[in-house]
Amino acid sequence: MSLTLATLLPGLFLLVVGGLLLLGNSAIVAAFKAMPRSPVATAVFFGGATLWFLSKIWTLSEADFGDYRTALFVGFSVVAVLSFIYVPDFLAVRGLAAIMLLAATPLLDAAYMEYHHPQRLFMVSVVFIGIAAAIYLGASPFRLRDFFGWLFATAGRARLLGGVMAGYGVLLSVVAFTY
Numbered sequence: 001m002s003l004t005l006a007t008l009l010p011g012l013f014l015l016v017v018g019g020l021l022l023l024g025n026s027a028i029v030a031a032f033k034a035m036p037r038s039p040v041a042t043a044v045f046f047g048g049a050t051l052w053f054l055s056k057i058w059t060l061s062e063a064d065f066g067d068y069r070t071a072l073f074v075g076f077s078v079v080a081v082l083s084f085i086y087v088p089d090f091l092a093v094r095g096l097a098a099i100m101l102l103a104a105t106p107l108l109d110a111a112y113m114e115y116h117h118p119q120r121l122f123m124v125s126v127v128f129i130g131i132a133a134a135i136y137l138g139a140s141p142f143r144l145r146d147f148f149g150w151l152f153a154t155a156g157r158a159r160l161l162g163g164v165m166a167g168y169g170v171l172l173s174v175v176a177f178t179y
Contacts, residue, residue, distance in 0.1 A: 001106045001107070001109070001110045002110060003110045003111060003114055003117065003120060003179050004176050004177065004179050005110070005176075006106065006107045006110035006111065006123060007120070007122070007123040007172055007175055007176035007179075008172070008173060008176035008177075009107070010107065010123055010126055010127065010130075010169075010172055011123075011168075011169045011170070011171070011172025011173035011175070011176060012169065012173060013169070014126070014165045014166065014168050014169030014172065015165075015166050015169030015170060015173065016169075017162075017165055017169075018161075018162045018163065018164070018165030018166030018167070018168075018169055019162065019166050020032075020162070021158050021159065021161055021162025021165065021166075022159055022162035022163060022166060023162075024155055024158055024159060024162075029152050029158070032148050032151075032152070033145075033148050033149070033152065035092055035093075035144075035148075036090050036092055036093050036141065036142070036144050036145045036148070037089065037090065037092070037145070038092055039088070041092035041095075041096075042084070042088060042091045042092040042095065044092075044095075045091075045092045045093075045095030045096045045098075045099060046080075046083070046084070046091045046092060046094060046095030046098070047095070048095065048099060049094075049095045049096075049098035049099045049102065050076075050077075050080040050095075052098075052099070052102050053076065053098065053102065054073060054076060054077060054080075056102070057069060057072050057073050057076060058073055060072070090141035090142055090144075090145070093137055093138075093141035093144045093145075094137075094138055094141055096134075096137070097133075097134035097135070097137045097138035097141075098134075098138070100130045100131065100133070100134035101131065101134050101135075101138075104127050104130065104131050104134075107123065107127050108124065108127055111123060111124050117179055119175045119178055119179075120179075122171060122172055122175050123172055123175070123176075126168065126172070
């Protein structure tokens with residue numbers, strides 16, 4: 001992945017999510033509040049994270065336990081299916097956290113050793129914030145529900161966060177074309 005694309009994608013993501021928070025529509029607020037326990041969000045986020053992770057397992061080299069790839073693939077597939085069945089609570093949040101952790105690798109790889117582009121740090125910083133949030137929410141997924149409850153308690157908080165996210169998304173989108 002090129003550094004331009006690796007900077008543009010998080011910028012567009014922040015712009016979209018920030019724009020949704022800025023709108024403050026009641027349907028959008030309800031969707032955000034329902035997301036942590038939503039079966040649809042669980043299927044999308046945890047299902048997507050499972051497929052992405054299993055594809056990484058399947059393409060392991062021999063140096064990375066590639067000799068055990070089939071056993072690992074079957075084992076993690078069983079764990080994923082059993083998670084859907086027995087622990088569906090907040091599985092969408094854990095899936096979103098896993099997607100963030102999986103997405104961080106190609107984004108950070110694109111900026112690796114690009115010292116002659118100091119503006120890459122705008123993207124790298126937001127990716128590391130996402131990694132920290134993913135680790136925290138993966139361990140305590142109910143905290144996202146609590147955060148949404150706090151965020152939408154007053155309309156000003158959601159709009160302020162949306163404005164900051166959209167503004168940083170615009171900044172990243174502009175920075176993406178300066179490489």
